[in-house]
Amino acid sequence: MKKWIAGLGLSFSLILVTTGGALAQNQDAGHSAVAVPNASQSVPNVESESLEYLKQNQAERTRDQRGNLAPTYRIVKKGRQNYSSLPAREAGVLIQPKVRFPGQAHATTAGEAWRNYRNGPLTQIGGWMLVVAVLGIAVVYLVFGTVKLKERPSGRVIERFTSLERIAHWTTAISFILLALTGITMLFGRYIILPLFGPSLFGWFSFACKNIHNFVGPVFTVALVVVFLIFVKDNLAEATDVRWLTRLGGIFGNENVSSGRFNAGEKLWFWGGVVLLGLFVSSSGFVLNMLIPGFDYTRGNMQIANVVHLISAVIFMSIALGHIYMGTLGMEGAYTAMATGYVDDEWAKEHHDLWYDDIQSGKIPRIRSEDTAGKNAAYRLPAEG
Numbered sequence: 001m002k003k004w005i006a007g008l009g010l011s012f013s014l015i016l017v018t019t020g021g022a023l024a025q026n027q028d029a030g031h032s033a034v035a036v037p038n039a040s041q042s043v044p045n046v047e048s049e050s051l052e053y054l055k056q057n058q059a060e061r062t063r064d065q066r067g068n069l070a071p072t073y074r075i076v077k078k079g080r081q082n083y084s085s086l087p088a089r090e091a092g093v094l095i096q097p098k099v100r101f102p103g104q105a106h107a108t109t110a111g112e113a114w115r116n117y118r119n120g121p122l123t124q125i126g127g128w129m130l131v132v133a134v135l136g137i138a139v140v141y142l143v144f145g146t147v148k149l150k151e152r153p154s155g156r157v158i159e160r161f162t163s164l165e166r167i168a169h170w171t172t173a174i175s176f177i178l179l180a181l182t183g184i185t186m187l188f189g190r191y192i193i194l195p196l197f198g199p200s201l202f203g204w205f206s207f208a209c210k211n212i213h214n215f216v217g218p219v220f221t222v223a224l225v226v227v228f229l230i231f232v233k234d235n236l237a238e239a240t241d242v243r244w245l246t247r248l249g250g251i252f253g254n255e256n257v258s259s260g261r262f263n264a265g266e267k268l269w270f271w272g273g274v275v276l277l278g279l280f281v282s283s284s285g286f287v288l289n290m291l292i293p294g295f296d297y298t299r300g301n302m303q304i305a306n307v308v309h310l311i312s313a314v315i316f317m318s319i320a321l322g323h324i325y326m327g328t329l330g331m332e333g334a335y336t337a338m339a340t341g342y343v344d345d346e347w348a349k350e351h352h353d354l355w356y357d358d359i360q361s362g363k364i365p366r367i368r369s370e371d372t373a374g375k376n377a378a379y380r381l382p383a384e385g
Helices: 002-042 058-064 070-077 110-144 163-192 199-234 239-246 264-288 299-326 334-340 345-351 353-360 372-377
Strands: 157-159 342-344
Touching: 058 070, 110 163, 110 299, 157 345, 163 199, 163 299, 163 334, 199 264, 239 264, 264 299, 334 342, 342 345, 345 353
Parallel strands: none
Antiparallel strands: 157 342
């Protein structure tokens, strides 16, 4: 009897469990069937490409989709000027309009386009230009070596550069070297110096280079102006310059090509390097340093100034390497001329014969300085270096 009652109770329990599970499943299914329509009703029945949807302003979009700032960012990405309580220039423009620099495949925001242009083709092409210039100079030196005097020095000298001329030249040269070294560090440092120094030391080093570059730049510009005023009268074009250029200065063969105080090659460096490239480098540098009164210092103008500064500076450095080579290793006596101010008569006769003839005829004084030491130096050969 007890076993029968226990079996009946167990059967009844199983029936209750089975029935309750079925009811629960039916209730869940019912709730799910109702939840789907309700969920779909909470989403606007509007396609993302709908013109009406895209025309919504921020207030309308916030009403339909809280936190969706698409209308605001569409305005921001177009580079429009909007309201800002900040007094800073272009504070109302968060993102610049799209532009495309030469050689870029597609337009993007101006800041990104400038960054890609500066770190891409300008850095790569500029780096290879400097490498090719150094290799070219090395090849010329290995093939031709130093240009020596054909005759023995006479022991009698001519004042080629006065003290003022040499001060102006060396001020330009030293400031140029400082600008070149610091500029190269800022342009290529992240690829060469950063892996060696590490981020912390390189950060301090590049910061020092930037400040040196900014303060030395105006000194370089003033020195260029002084150099122009001093040497412009001797760098005017003459008929003999054409023959010098067609013969490449007599570099091939033993022909002596006549020239005045400065030959055609030096005149090209003066007008193309000192004047033209110096103007581009200095003017763009003054913009970057914000030294030009009344200039509109927008982000776009600063980016253009940076590109002009970089291109002209790299070309300037590449050509200047040739000028430095000819003034040191390339030609015997050239460095002595700028270091001491004097050259031997034989040097003047071989390299600048027309200038030497004017000195011999008395048209140009042999000694142009007024100091006694300079007059006495005209009768002795200065020590090399």
